[in-house]
Structures are given as structure tokens and as C-alpha cells.
Amino acid sequence: MxxxxxxxxxxxxxxxxxxxxxxxxxxxxxxxxxxxxxxxxxxxxxxxxxxxxxxxxxxxxxxxxxxxxxxxxxxxxxxxxxxxxxxxxxxxxxxxxxxxxxxxxxxxxxxxxxxxxxxxxxxxxxxxxxxxxxxxxxxxxxxxxxxxxxEFMPVIDLLKDSKVPVYAAVAPAIAGQFGDDVSMGKLRTAFKLMGFKDMIEVALFADILTIKEAFEFDNLVKSEEDFFLTSCCCPVWFNMIKKNYPGILEHMSPSVSPMIASGRILKKLYEDARVVFIAPCIAKKAEAIEQDLKGAIDYVLNFRELKEIFNALNINLSELEPDYKDQASFGGRIYARTGGVSFSVKTVVNRLEPSRVIMLRAKKTDGVKNCKEILDDLYQGKKVDANFIEGMGCPGGCVGGPRTNIDVHKAAMMVNEFGEDSLIMTPFDNLNVMKILKHLGINSIEEIINNEEIKKILSR
Structure with a gap:
């Protein structure tokens, strides 16, 4: 039995x-x-x-x-x-x-x-x-x-309805998850074969949020005692703070995750669009239906489920012709691993004000146990030698999620390589960001924290 x-x-x-x-x-x-x-x-x-x-x-x-x-x-x-x-x-x-x-x-x-x-x-x-x-x-x-x-059964009906444009928004951790010979270009082709309108890198929206958080850090951290908690990427980290450490919630960026930003922006750009997020974890399924976030993402699939979908539909990824698009920067793509958010935000902070007195000093932590330890220290007023605290609920970051297909160390290596393949080094250099912002009525990068429309899109 x-x-x-x-x-x-x-x-x-x-x-x-x-x-x-x-x-x-x-x-x-x-x-x-x-x-x-x-x-x-x-x-x-x-x-x-x-x-x-x-x-x-x-x-x-x-x-x-x-x-x-x-x-x-x-x-x-x-x-x-x-x-x-x-x-x-x-x-x-x-x-x-x-x-x-x-x-x-x-x-x-x-x-x-x-x-x-x-x-x-x-x-x-x-x-x-x-x-x-x-x-x-x-x-x-x-x-x-x-x-x-x-969550794939309802997606099948959407994909079979030619009147509904359905976008696959893929997490940066997807690089290398389906085989060493399966590029992002081949994955885009596979999604289109299934009926998706296109595959979009969520790293592009990580680039947008990086710029927003760099401005927020610049405004908030003015002394040695100030510190900034980033809420980007990980709903486990955010919910740990929200549910258990309300006293330090005021130090957290009000930003939504790149996943939520991708859904909200894609639905602004494309009428009647539906967005399916492809994730390395389960927590994103819960995040998508949080009361203040629901509506941005219609359904969430994870890498393990997607692998089974490709097999069930007899889609041989390695045999497909690649369809390449360079959408995101190196900084946005490495959000997938521990330290990626800190690196990306720091590159933009340094560009905004190279001579600032209080420089960004990052503390990166991953895994629930380690996240809890640093939050306990902050909550109790203990000194932490950092003013930018990045937390990821899974060991190694998103590449260590419970629904990935490959080993965390190999996944981190593949993400780094995919990041290095980008022709764009930092979010600040990503012309795609400015194109999107102009579609939303923003004509200068500084407006990202003052424009009411974009604040509504990028904030909880």
C-alpha cells in the first residue's frame, strides 16, 4: 500500500x-x-x-x-x-x-x-x-x-480563442531550465506554437522597477541610520515582513514585483490582453490573487508544469527555430539569483548621483531561516552593516525555487550567462524602458516617481 x-x-x-x-x-x-x-x-x-x-x-x-x-x-x-x-x-x-x-x-x-x-x-x-x-x-x-x-486548464481555452491575445511573461530564472540547447529564442517559438501572442521577458519590467527603487533609495537613505528594504521579486520575503514585522514595514519600498508590473503594463499597452506568468515557484500563484494585486496576472504556471505541458503537446524544444528579441538588461536578468536586485539597483543609484555621501551598501540574504534572522535583528534595533536589504525566500534566490527543473548552482550560472548575453548592461541603458514609459505618458526618467499614473501601476 x-x-x-x-x-x-x-x-x-x-x-x-x-x-x-x-x-x-x-x-x-x-x-x-x-x-x-x-x-x-x-x-x-x-x-x-x-x-x-x-x-x-x-x-x-x-x-x-x-x-x-x-x-x-x-x-x-x-x-x-x-x-x-x-x-x-x-x-x-x-x-x-x-x-x-x-x-x-x-x-x-x-x-x-x-x-x-x-x-x-x-x-x-x-x-x-x-x-x-x-x-x-x-x-x-x-x-x-x-x-x-x-492553472493551465483555463489557459487552454484562452489559447484556443483566436480573439484573445495571450502573453507569456517569463521570470528571469527560466534561462537554462529546459536544456542546455534550449535558448530563450526557442522558448519564444514554442509559446507561439501553443497560441500565445508573444513571450515577454519580465526582466524588462525588473529594469523599470530598478530605476524606481533607485530613486526611492536616493530619497529615503540620507544618513548612516537609514535603511531600505526592497520588496521586489519575492512575495515570501514581503509577506514575512508584512505579517510578522510591521514595525519595519515603513522602510520597505512600496513597489510591486516585476511580475505584477508586467501584467499591469502589458494590459495598458494591449487591449483585452491576458497575461500568464511563468514562474520558478508556487508563491507567485498566491501573489497573483492577493486582493490589492489581482487582475494584473490572469494565471501562473511554473517551470515543472510547463515542462510537462511541452511533453503532453509533443513540442520538442531543441528542434525549434529560435525567435530572438533582446528586451532586458544584464541587471534585470540577474534578478533571478541572490544579489541580483542589489547589483542592479546599485548601478542605477551610482548613475543618478555618483558623488552621494551615503553610498548603497547591500546585504543579501536568502532562504526563510536566514531572512528571518536578519529581520529579527532589524526589528530589535540591532545594527546591520548595510542600508539596502535584499531578501529572497528560496536558497540561491528564484533559481532555487521549489518548481525549477535544474540544480540551483547550474541555474545561477545559466542566468549569469543569459544576463551577459544582453547588449544592455544596466536598466538605465535600456531604451525599451523609455519606449514603454512614453506609451504611458512619461517623457523623462525622473517622472517615474512623480507621475501619478506610473506610480499607480508600479506601487501596491
Missing amino acids: REKYINFNEKRMYIFSELVRRYWNGDLKSAEDLDDLVRDIVDKYGFADAEIPFIKDHIRLAMGLDPKGNEAFGHELTIIKNAGEISHPIVAKLDGPCEHCEEPNCECSDICRYETSIYRRKGPVIVNDKCLNCGHCVSSCDFGAIADKI
């Missing part, structure tokens, strides 16, 4: 790929078709009839729906077809597999001790208002007891 649950994350991806293949080809039209999929999965992996509710719930989660236990399939396909968004909670606990899990093989007691109350009582208990949605519990659970919703 226990063996069937081992390595369930891979089995879960098979469930998802079958959903994609059948729905894309028009073979999923009714509850009976979903029941046929259940029976095929049960037969393939040798699950018992008593375990069918568990399989059904994984199918529901792979469709972007909430688990419902023993309830029969009904209107799931209709709900997905009419869904405007995926709802909270993103991460769910499923009944069944925990009773077959044997200590000390289970890591539930260790996974979230730095962030929220997840602990063993016949499996983990998730306290949703405290959970940071970092996703490490999902990737660490080998039994499929914890899983996140997958």
Missing part, C-alpha cells in the same frame, strides 16, 4: 499531463470522461478503489479546483471553462497518504518551522492566514499529501 504513494510528485505530473493532453485534444467533455481518467490512473499505478477519492482530488487540484474528498465528479469542466481566476487557498492538504507515512521518513515537522504552523496530527495542518505559500512543503512531501493548484 505504502509503495504506491512513494515519489507521488512524479505520478502527479503524469495525472496533469494526461489532463492536458485529453483536454487539448477535446477528449474531456463530461464527468464520465474524468471518471475514465481516474480508472486509467488507478490501473496504471495499482491503486485500490478505497484510494479513488485521493486520485480524484489530485485531478481537481491539477484542474485548479479545490479538493472535495469522496464527492463524485459533477460540473468541474464547466467551472473551469467559466473560471476567471484560481481561488485561495493555493496549497491544500489531502486525506489518505499520511496514514501510510512512517517516521522518520516524513519531513513535515521540519519544513515550515520558520514561517507558519504546519505540524503533524495525522499529517500537516496548514494555517492559511499564516502560510507564506513558499511551496517547499509541496516539493518536500513525497506522498502527495500536500499539493498546489495547477
Whole structure:
């Protein structure tokens, strides 16, 4: 019995790929078709009839729906077809597999001790208002007891509607995630084959936010006692501060993440556009539907899911002709790894005021434990030898996210190489930034912090 649950994350991806293949080809039209999929999965992996509710719930989660236990399939396909968004909670606990899990093989007691109350009582208990949605519990659970919703089923309907322009906004960490011979140009071709209007580098919007944060740092940090917390990129870092350290929230930039900026700006530039963000993590799924941010990004997919989608649709990336566009700077592209934000902002700060007395001194930290330690020090008033604090919830930064396809060290190397390939060194040199700002009614770079329209777009 226990063996069937081992390595369930891979089995879960098979469930998802079958959903994609059948729905894309028009073979999923009714509850009976979903029941046929259940029976095929049960037969393939040798699950018992008593375990069918568990399989059904994984199918529901792979469709972007909430688990419902023993309830029969009904209107799931209709709900997905009419869904405007995926709802909270993103991460769910499923009944069944925990009773077959044997200590000390289970890591539930260790996974979230730095962030929220997840602990063993016949499996983990998730306290949703405290959970940071970092996703490490999902990737660490080998039994499929914890899983996140997958958001591709509604995207299929969008891609098949020729009247709807759908853009794939890809996180900078995507470089190298699909093979050494798969360039960003080949990925753009693949997205277009699927029906996307285009693939956009979110690093371009990181460039815009870098300039904004450089101006903010310049305005805020005037003495040795001042410090600046950057909120760019990582919702885990932002939510740690918001939920647990309200006393230092005033030192944080009000900027949205590059993901949110990409969605808001693309929808300003292209009428009726829909935006799908391609991420290395699970936390971005939760960020996209936060109350003050929702509407910018329609759906979020991660690298692991995208790999399964390409396989299900028989898209061989290495054989595609590349379609290249140089959109972002070196600085914007290295946002994907620890220290990238600090480097990028510093290059612009130095350009804004080369002779400033208080220079930017960065402190880079990654991983929930390390982030918590530095926030504890700041909250308690301890001296930190830095005035620009960059936090990333995953070890190594976004390249170490729980839904990446390659090792974190190789991923960081690939991101650096992709950054070095750019013809644009810093965000300040990116002419694409100025083109976008002019479309939004801004004629000088200084207006980025004074113009009410762009402030509304780039701020929480």
C-alpha cells in the first residue's frame, strides 16, 4: 500500500499531463470522461478503489479546483471553462497518504518551522492566514499529501480563442531550465506554437522597477541610520515582513514585483490582453490573487508544469527555430539569483548621483531561516552593516525555487550567462524602458516617481 504513494510528485505530473493532453485534444467533455481518467490512473499505478477519492482530488487540484474528498465528479469542466481566476487557498492538504507515512521518513515537522504552523496530527495542518505559500512543503512531501493548484486548464481555452491575445511573461530564472540547447529564442517559438501572442521577458519590467527603487533609495537613505528594504521579486520575503514585522514595514519600498508590473503594463499597452506568468515557484500563484494585486496576472504556471505541458503537446524544444528579441538588461536578468536586485539597483543609484555621501551598501540574504534572522535583528534595533536589504525566500534566490527543473548552482550560472548575453548592461541603458514609459505618458526618467499614473501601476 505504502509503495504506491512513494515519489507521488512524479505520478502527479503524469495525472496533469494526461489532463492536458485529453483536454487539448477535446477528449474531456463530461464527468464520465474524468471518471475514465481516474480508472486509467488507478490501473496504471495499482491503486485500490478505497484510494479513488485521493486520485480524484489530485485531478481537481491539477484542474485548479479545490479538493472535495469522496464527492463524485459533477460540473468541474464547466467551472473551469467559466473560471476567471484560481481561488485561495493555493496549497491544500489531502486525506489518505499520511496514514501510510512512517517516521522518520516524513519531513513535515521540519519544513515550515520558520514561517507558519504546519505540524503533524495525522499529517500537516496548514494555517492559511499564516502560510507564506513558499511551496517547499509541496516539493518536500513525497506522498502527495500536500499539493498546489495547477492553472493551465483555463489557459487552454484562452489559447484556443483566436480573439484573445495571450502573453507569456517569463521570470528571469527560466534561462537554462529546459536544456542546455534550449535558448530563450526557442522558448519564444514554442509559446507561439501553443497560441500565445508573444513571450515577454519580465526582466524588462525588473529594469523599470530598478530605476524606481533607485530613486526611492536616493530619497529615503540620507544618513548612516537609514535603511531600505526592497520588496521586489519575492512575495515570501514581503509577506514575512508584512505579517510578522510591521514595525519595519515603513522602510520597505512600496513597489510591486516585476511580475505584477508586467501584467499591469502589458494590459495598458494591449487591449483585452491576458497575461500568464511563468514562474520558478508556487508563491507567485498566491501573489497573483492577493486582493490589492489581482487582475494584473490572469494565471501562473511554473517551470515543472510547463515542462510537462511541452511533453503532453509533443513540442520538442531543441528542434525549434529560435525567435530572438533582446528586451532586458544584464541587471534585470540577474534578478533571478541572490544579489541580483542589489547589483542592479546599485548601478542605477551610482548613475543618478555618483558623488552621494551615503553610498548603497547591500546585504543579501536568502532562504526563510536566514531572512528571518536578519529581520529579527532589524526589528530589535540591532545594527546591520548595510542600508539596502535584499531578501529572497528560496536558497540561491528564484533559481532555487521549489518548481525549477535544474540544480540551483547550474541555474545561477545559466542566468549569469543569459544576463551577459544582453547588449544592455544596466536598466538605465535600456531604451525599451523609455519606449514603454512614453506609451504611458512619461517623457523623462525622473517622472517615474512623480507621475501619478506610473506610480499607480508600479506601487501596491
